Amino acid sequence: MSVRIKVKNAETGATVEMELEVENTVDEVIESAATFWSKDMGAYVLRKGKKVLKGSGSLKDAGIRADDVLELIPDPEGG
């Protein structure tokens, strides 16, 4: 089953619509979105509302539904 969702780039406010299978993983969504926006190599997380989604989990596991808006946020590394 496929779902159409929006992913928002937290750093710019831009959004991209993605058509995905519910079996797709959060890791795959992160990597696709990061590549689409030509993000620098770095760590990112995807969140729905306040909650950070588990990378290896599927969209189905994460309870993602059509028209959900997920946000891609950088996970900084520096100290």
Next chain:
Amino acid sequence: MMEEPLRVGSFDEDVFDRSRRIGWLDLDSIADADVMVVGAGALGNEVCKDLALSGFRKITVVDMDHVVGSNLNRCLFFSAEDAGRGAKKAEVVAQGISRISRSATPLARVCRIEEVPASVFEQQDVIMGCLDNIRARIHTNSHSYAAGKPYVDGAMEGFIGKAFVSLPPEGACLQCGMNRTHAKVAEKRFSCTGKDVVFHEPRLAAEITTTSIVSAVMVREVLKIVSGRRDMCLSNGFFYDGQRNVAEEFEIPRDPSCSVHVWPG
């Protein structure tokens, strides 16, 4: 026992008078707490400054590295002289703590966090991660959790910052929120050197204002933990973007399959 008589001006002689006006701060526990700060770079400098001024005395600072000139735009305790002589960061920060708090007894450990024995983790009340790489964070996070000690992590890049609070045995740890992108970054850092020395290429952007905000949030969480007010702690993350003027809480759910939580015992 009789109370000390009130004297004119006594409120202004007490270093912690203004802190005492915050009812829930437990200054005795703060003075008695053992805190280990892992990493003595920009975050480590700011965190140690805030800890010392807040009344923490027993602060252990861990860092293997030495001061260089490019540290000086964001590290309170470092000087050009320190950079010139290649002074050890942990030692310079420990000396800086002593300068701003006469009652502090800081301890510098000039080594990698991987060389710090598990028993040292067990002796702490709180461990603070001021690190600059994922591998060291994973190590510090897992060893803190295994010791059953709260771990407060901070990180930043440019105007983006993050703080995270782990309160074992409940809740998530830092690693619960990591995914394949973290693994790739950790692997890249490792393969850059072929040994356990981190080499950042390209260098990460860093400036003092984001450092100050993240470190302040970290120390405030430690004040809550040590004062017995875990109920007020972040649950469990704080995200800051200084370019978009965003500061908000986020939550990393506990991942039952996270290797930190499936360790035997």
